[in-house]
Amino acid sequence: MSFMDQHKLIIIGSGPAAYTAAIYAARAELQPIVFEGFYAGPSGGQLMTTTDVENYPGFPKGVSGPELMMAFREQAQRFGTVFLQQDVDSVDLVKRPFSVHSKGNLLETKALIIATGATAKRLEVPGAEELWQKGVTACAVCDGAAPIFRNKDLFVVGGGDTAIEEALFLTKFGKKVFLVHRRGELRASKIMQERALSHPKLEVLWHHVLAKIEGNDIVQSVTLEHVKTKERHVRDASGVFFAIGHEPNTKFLQGQVALDDHGYIAADPASSRTNIEGVFAAGDVRDRVYRQAVTAAGSGCMAALDAERWLSEHS
Numbered sequence: 465m466s467f468m469d470q471h472k473l474i475i476i477g478s479g480p481a482a483y484t485a486a487i488y489a490a491r492a493e494l495q496p497i498v499f500e501g502f503y504a505g506p507s508g509g510q511l512m513t514t515t516d517v518e519n520y521p522g523f524p525k526g527v528s529g530p531e532l533m534m535a536f537r538e539q540a541q542r543f544g545t546v547f548l549q550q551d552v553d554s555v556d557l558v559k560r561p562f563s564v565h566s567k568g569n570l571l572e573t574k575a576l577i578i579a580t581g582a583t584a585k586r587l588e589v590p591g592a593e594e595l596w597q598k599g600v601t602a603c604a605v606c607d608g609a610a611p612i613f614r615n616k617d618l619f620v621v622g623g624g625d626t627a628i629e630e631a632l633f634l635t636k637f638g639k640k641v642f643l644v645h646r647r648g649e650l651r652a653s654k655i656m657q658e659r660a661l662s663h664p665k666l667e668v669l670w671h672h673v674l675a676k677i678e679g680n681d682i683v684q685s686v687t688l689e690h691v692k693t694k695e696r697h698v699r700d701a702s703g704v705f706f707a708i709g710h711e712p713n714t715k716f717l718q719g720q721v722a723l724d725d726h727g728y729i730a731a732d733p734a735s736s737r738t739n740i741e742g743v744f745a746a747g748d749v750r751d752r753v754y755r756q757a758v759t760a761a762g763s764g765c766m767a768a769l770d771a772e773r774w775l776s777e778h779s
Contacts, residue, residue, distance in 0.1 A: 470561055470571075470572040470573065470574075471495065471496075471497050471571060471572065471573045471574070472494045472495060472496075472573070472574050472575065472775060473489050473494045473495070473496045473497070473573060473574070473575045473576070473577065473771055473775070474496070474497045474498075474499065474562075474564050474571060474573040474575075474576050474577070475489070475496050475497070475498045475499070475576075475577040475579060476498075476499045476552050476555075476564070476576070476577070476578050476579065476580055477498075477499075477500075477509070477577075477578065477579030477580045477581060477746075477747065477749075478498065478500035478501075478509055478533075478537075479509025479510065479511065479533070479579065479581050479747060479748070479757075479760060480509065480511070480533070480536060480747065480757045480758075480760040480761040480764065481579035481581070481746040481747025481748070481749075481760040481761065481763055481764035481767070482498060482500075482509075482577070482579035482580075482746070482747065482764060483498075483533070483536035483537055483539075483540050483761075483764070484536065484746075484760075484761040484762075484764030484765050484768070485577050485579060485746055485764035485765070485767045485768040485771075486498050486540035486545040486764075486768075487536070487539050487540045487543060487545075487768075488764070488765050488768035488769060488772075489545075489577075489768040489771065489772065490540055490543035490544045490545045491543050492768070492772045494768075494771070494772060494775065495544060495546070496545050496546070497545075497546050497548060497571065497573070498540070498545055498546070498547050498548065499548050499550060499551075499552045499564065499566065500547055500548065500549050500550075501548075501549055501550050501551040501552065501566075509533065509581050510529075510581065510583075510584070510748075511529035511530070511532060511533050511757060512529055512530050512533060516528060516529075516610060517529055517532055517606075517757065518609065518610070519606070519609075519756075519758075520532060520757055520758060521758065532757070536761075548566070548569070550566040550567060550568075550569065551566060551567065552564055552565070552566050552716055553565045553566055553567065553716065554716055554718060555576070555716065555717060555720070556720075557576070557717075557720045557721065557740050557743060558720065560574075560742075561573055561574050562574075562575075562576050562742070562743070564576070574742065574775060574778075575742045575743070575744070575771045575774060575775055576742065576743045576744070577736075577743075577744045577745070577746060577764075577767045577768070577771055578714075578717070578721070578729065578738075578743065578744070578745045578746070578749060579745070579746040579747045579749060579760075579764060579767070580712075580713040580714070580716075580747075580749050581712075581713055581747055581748040581749055581760075582710040582711060582712040582713060582728070582748040582749060582752070582755070583710060583711050583713060584602030584603070584706065584709075584710050585602075585706065585708045585709050585710060585711060586602065586706055587621060587674060587706060587708065589674050589675060589676060589677060590675075590676045590677065591676055591677030591678055591679070592677055592704075595677055595679055595682070595683050595704075598679070598681060598682050598683065599612060599613075599677075599679060599682050599683025599701075599702060599703050599704060600677060600683060600703075600704045600705075600706075601703070601704075601705055601706070602705065602706045602707070602710075603630075603705075603755070604620070604630035604631075604633050604634050604705050604707070605630070605633060605756070606756070608630070608633055608634050608636075608637055608638075608703075608705070609636075609637055612682065612702060612703070613634070613637050613638055613702055613703045614637050614638070615637075615638070615639045616638055616639055616701075616702030616703065617638065617639055617640050617641075617642065617699065617700055617701050617702060618634050618637075618638040618640070618641050618642070618701070618702065618703040618704075618705065619641075619642045619643075619644055619674070619686055619699075619701050619703065619704050619705070620634065620641060620642070620643050620644065620705045620707050621644045621674050621704070621705065621706050621707060621708060622643070622644075622645070622706070622707035622708050622709075623643070623645040623646075623647060623650045623651045623652065624650075624651045624652050624707070624709075625651075625652045625653055625656050626707050626709070627643060627645075627652070627707035627708075628643070628650070628652045628656045628657070628659065628660045629656070630705055630707045631643045631660060631666055631705075631707075632659060632660065632663065632666065634703075634705065635663060635665040635666055638665070638702075638703070639665075640665055640666075640667065641665055641666045641667070642666075642667050642668075642669050642699075643660065643666060643667070643668045643669065644669050644672050644673065644674055644688065645668060645669065645670060645671075645672065646671065646672065646673050646691050647670070647671070648670050648671055650668070669688065671690055671691050671692055672688045672689065672690055672691065673688070673689050673691055674686060674687075674688060674689075674704070675687045675688060675689040675696060677701075677704055682702075683701055683702055683703060683704055684700070684701070684702070685698050685699060685700055685701055686698070686699055686701040686704060710748070710752065710755070711727070712726075712727050712728045712729070712748070712749050712750075712752075713749060714727060714728075714729060714749060720740070721738050721739065721740060721743060721745075722738065722739040724752075726752050728749065728750055728751070728752050729745040729749050729750040730750075731744070731745040731750045735766065735770050736750075736763060736766045736767035736770045736771075737770060741774070741778075742771075742774055742778070744767040744770050744771050744774075745767065746760070746763040746764045746766065746767035747760035747763055747764060748760055750763070751763065
């Protein structure tokens with residue numbers, strides 16, 4: 465591929481949104497180029513670190529995250545998508561055609577789909593990395609119904625609306641859910657606080673932080689520390705859920721696309737259009753509410769259809 469090749473459509477990202485956009489765009493003969501690499505994570509997105517996906521339609525027995533993403537990718541490739549396993553360093557959306565910069569390449573494109581996702585924030589505590597997706601996760605809705613969590617003691621770290629939503633969701637499956645919060649009051653809205661404090665299966669551990677996670681190939685216990693007394697104690701645990709927020713992967717855009725107050729791309733609610741004509745957004749990079757593989761795939765479809773129509777109108 466030459467240094468200044470110009471294309472109809474470039475897609476940046478490699479999760480459900482990016483791959484679905486590629487499938488639709490390739491079938492529409494837009495000959496999409498997909499940059500699978502970007503600074504935030506591995507090709508395939510967050511599902512590459514998910515062992516079992518039980519809520520994606522069409523897989524009644526479940527499917528592993530990597531297997532699902534490889535199926536997406538193969539389908540896009542079947543229709544002629546070209547994949548570049550390169551990191552995107554920057555983009556130039558000021559002049560047209562747009563340009564996408566990576567090591568050794570500068571590609572120009574008439575339209576661009578941004579589907580770089582969002583990265584779940586993790587706590588850097590001993591055991592968290594080793595036991596990631598072995599009882600440690602950042603999505604209760606995605607993983608909470610798994611057999612390893614049923615009728616067990618579960619711990620959610622956080623104090624905002626998302627933390628309480630995830631804790632309440634887990635009460636459907638766990639024996640007891642503990643909300644670990646370093647302060648003496650929650651940041652969540654009043655109504656969410658009332659729901660949490662009145663639920664018989666949910667207990668808030670005030671003034672505590674997670675100090676350590678232990679287990680033999682699966683979470684078995686957590687060590688909690690009181691922030692004031694520094695006293696530590698160990699509790700049995702089968703699951704630890706980080707609910708401390710996500711960071712949308714938008715740094716490489718360098719402020720060229722409008723973002724909302726939370727840093728997500730501010731796309732048109734009724735479409736995938738951004739504030740820049742010809743630039744579209746799909747998946748978790750624009751969605752701070754649902755963050756599911758199936759919703760990401762749906763928005764990838766929307767972005768490809770929007771891009772196709774826009775290119776047709778501006779041919």
